[in-house]
Amino acid sequence: MKKMKVSIQDVESVAHQSQLILSEDEKAKVAQDLTRILEYADKLSELNTDDVEPTVQVLPIVDIFREDEICPSMDRETILKNAPHATDDSFIVPKIVE
Amino acid sequence: MEYEVVIGLEVHAELSTKTKLLCGCAAEFVREPNTHCCPGCLAMPGTLPRINKRAVEYAIKAGLALNCDISEYSRMDRKHYFYPDLAKAYQVTQHYYPLCKNGYLDIETEDGERRIGITQIHLEEDAGKLIHDEYETESLVDYNRSGVPLIEIVSEPDLRSPEEGRIFLETIKSILEYIEVSDCKMEEGSLRCDVNVSVRPKGQKEYGVRSEMKNLNSFRAAHRAMEYEVKRHISILEKGGEIPRETRRWDDNMGKSFPMRTKEEANDYRYFPDADIVPMYIDREWVARLKEEMPELPSERRDRYVRDYDLPEYDAGVLTSSKALAEYFEECIALYDDPKNVSNWVMGDILRITKEQNIEHEDIPVTPNQLVQLLRLVDKGTISGSIGKNVLEEMFATGKDADTIVEEKGLKQISDAGELSKIIEKVLEDNPQSVEDYLSGKKKAMGYLVGQTMRATRGKANPQMVNKILKEELDGLEEE
Numbered sequence: 090m091k092k093m094k095v096s097i098q099d100v101e102s103v104a105h106q107s108q109l110i111l112s113e114d115e116k117a118k119v120a121q122d123l124t125r126i127l128e129y130a131d132k133l134s135e136l137n138t139d140d141v142e143p144t145v146q147v148l149p150i151v152d153i154f155r156e157d158e159i160c161p162s163m164d165r166e167t168i169l170k171n172a173p174h175a176t177d178d179s180f181i182v183p184k185i186v187e
Numbered sequence: 188m189e190y191e192v193v194i195g196l197e198v199h200a201e202l203s204t205k206t207k208l209l210c211g212c213a214a215e216f217v218r219e220p221n222t223h224c225c226p227g228c229l230a231m232p233g234t235l236p237r238i239n240k241r242a243v244e245y246a247i248k249a250g251l252a253l254n255c256d257i258s259e260y261s262r263m264d265r266k267h268y269f270y271p272d273l274a275k276a277y278q279v280t281q282h283y284y285p286l287c288k289n290g291y292l293d294i295e296t297e298d299g300e301r302r303i304g305i306t307q308i309h310l311e312e313d314a315g316k317l318i319h320d321e322y323e324t325e326s327l328v329d330y331n332r333s334g335v336p337l338i339e340i341v342s343e344p345d346l347r348s349p350e351e352g353r354i355f356l357e358t359i360k361s362i363l364e365y366i367e368v369s370d371c372k373m374e375e376g377s378l379r380c381d382v383n384v385s386v387r388p389k390g391q392k393e394y395g396v397r398s399e400m401k402n403l404n405s406f407r408a409a410h411r412a413m414e415y416e417v418k419r420h421i422s423i424l425e426k427g428g429e430i431p432r433e434t435r436r437w438d439d440n441m442g443k444s445f446p447m448r449t450k451e452e453a454n455d456y457r458y459f460p461d462a463d464i465v466p467m468y469i470d471r472e473w474v475a476r477l478k479e480e481m482p483e484l485p486s487e488r489r490d491r492y493v494r495d496y497d498l499p500e501y502d503a504g505v506l507t508s509s510k511a512l513a514e515y516f517e518e519c520i521a522l523y524d525d526p527k528n529v530s531n532w533v534m535g536d537i538l539r540i541t542k543e544q545n546i547e548h549e550d551i552p553v554t555p556n557q558l559v560q561l562l563r564l565v566d567k568g569t570i571s572g573s574i575g576k577n578v579l580e581e582m583f584a585t586g587k588d589a590d591t592i593v594e595e596k597g598l599k600q601i602s603d604a605g606e607l608s609k610i611i612e613k614v615l616e617d618n619p620q621s622v623e624d625y626l627s628g629k630k631k632a633m634g635y636l637v638g639q640t641m642r643a644t645r646g647k648a649n650p651q652m653v654n655k656i657l658k659e660e661l662d663g664l665e666e667e
Contacts, residue, residue: 102455106267106269106455106457107269108269145262145460145462145466146460146462146465146466148465150465151465151466151467151468152465152466152467152468153237153238153464153465154237154238154239154240154243155206155211155237155238155239155240156239156240156241157204157205157206157239157240157241157242158205158206158211159205159206159211159212159213160206160210160211160212160225162212162213162222162223162224162225163224163225163226165221165222165224168221168224168229169221171231174325176327178219178220178221178329179220179221179318179327179328179329180221180271180327180328180330181322181325181326181327181328182271182317182325182326182328183324183325183326184319184322184323184324184325184326185270185271185326
C-alpha cells in the first residue's frame, strides 16, 4: 500500500480536537477516507485558479443585516426542557476546568 | 544588562448595542441566568444567524477613532474550540478579513507623545458564563452573555513599559466612551484585556519570547500583571535561564502569575469562513457618513480646552479623560464664566471626593448648577474658600444646596470690620507672648495669631480682612 497522506497520528489529533473517540479499526478507515478526500482536493488544485475569487458563499447575496431591535427571548423553562441536565435556571455540563 | 520591555495588548470591549450580534436577544447585562436566550444563541438546529448592523457600525466607528483603514470586504469566520461556554462549539469571529486594519493611537506619556500601532479591530461574539463552584463534578452554564457583540482591538508590540500599557488602556477606554460604542463597565466585564509581555537586551532587534495572560478584568490588574511579568522575565534571563512560550494565569489576590496547564499540542482553532453568514461589502458612503458624524475625541477636546478656555495642558487632560467629567465641567462653565476656577474645584475637591467615595463621574450627586451656586457664595465673600470645601462635602452627603447648608450651619463669613476688630483684640489679649514675639521682630508670629482668630470664629472670619486688621493692630502697638 502506498504511503497515506493522512497518518494515524493525524487522525488521532483531529479526533482529539473534535472530542471523538475512535477504535483502532475506525482510525485506519478514517485515515483512508481523509486521504481520498485530500487526493480529490489535490486533483482540483491542478486547475489554474489564479483569476478566480475564493468562494465561501454560493448564494449571490451579500450584506444581509438585521436592525438592532429586540425580539423576545425564549421562555427559560422551554429552553431548559431540551437540555439533558439542568437546574431551574441553568444548564448543567460536565466540569471542564482549564 | 539593560533590558527593553515589549508589550502588546488586546482589548475586548462589549458593544453597547441593544441586541446580540447574531440574534435579536437583548444584550444588556442581567443577573438572572438564561433569560436572554433564544434558539439562535443556543445553537438549536435550523436557526440562521443575521448580523446586527449597529454592531458593524460601532466596530467601524472604533476603527475610525483609532485611525484604521476600514476594509471594503469583510466576513465572519468560525473559531473552533471545545468548551461549553458557546453552545455552537465555535465562536463567530473575524480571522481572515477583519473590519478595521492598520491604525494607530497617540498616547500622552511623561516623555511626550508616543504613537502605538493598532494591528486590527475585529468583530466577534462573547461567550456564556460557566459557574464551577456549585457542584463537585459539574458546572452550570448561563448563556445570557453568549452572542453579545464584542470588538477586539489588537495593538502592535509597541508599548515599552507597563506604565505605557496602562495609559494605552485608559486612552482606549476614554475613546470608546466618547464615541459611545461601549459603556466600558469593567465590573460587569464589558471591558477586558489580554497582555503579551516580553523583554530583550537593549539594542537587540529580535523580540524575546513572550508570555500571554488572558482575561484581565481591571486596568489595575493588567498593570500589576505587566509589571510582574517584566520582573519575572528579567530575573529568569539574568540567571541564564530561558523563557518558555506560554499562556499564564494572573492571580490578582496573590499578585502572581502561574503557568496554565499547557496541552501537548498547540491549540488548533481550525478557522474557516462561516458559510451561514454572508460576506459584507462595506459601503464607502456609509464609512464617510460615520466619519462625518464622529464626535469630538478626547485629544481634540483637550486641545480645545487649552485653546478656548486657556487651561493648562494638564488640567485639560484630566478634565477630558472621562466624557462624563468633561460634560460636567462644560455644564458648569455654561453657567459660570471662569473656567479656571471651575477646573480647580472639579480637579481638586470633586475628583478627590468621587475617588474617596467610589462615585462614578456620571453619578456626581452635586449638580453643575449647585456647584456654581457654591462658587458664587465664595466669590461674593459670603463664605471663605476653605469653608466652601466643607460645604461641598456636605452637599455630596446630603444633596442640599450650598445656601441651605450655609444658613443651617451658620457658616456665613464674618466680614464686618467692627466685629472682627473685637475678636482680634481679644486674641491679642489672650496671646501676649506671640504679640511680644512679633514686636521683637519675629514676624512669623503673625501667622499664629491669624490662626487663632480663624479658630475663634470657627473658620468663618474673612481671611483677607483678618490679615489686614491684625497687621494694623500690631503695627499700631509697635509704634506705641
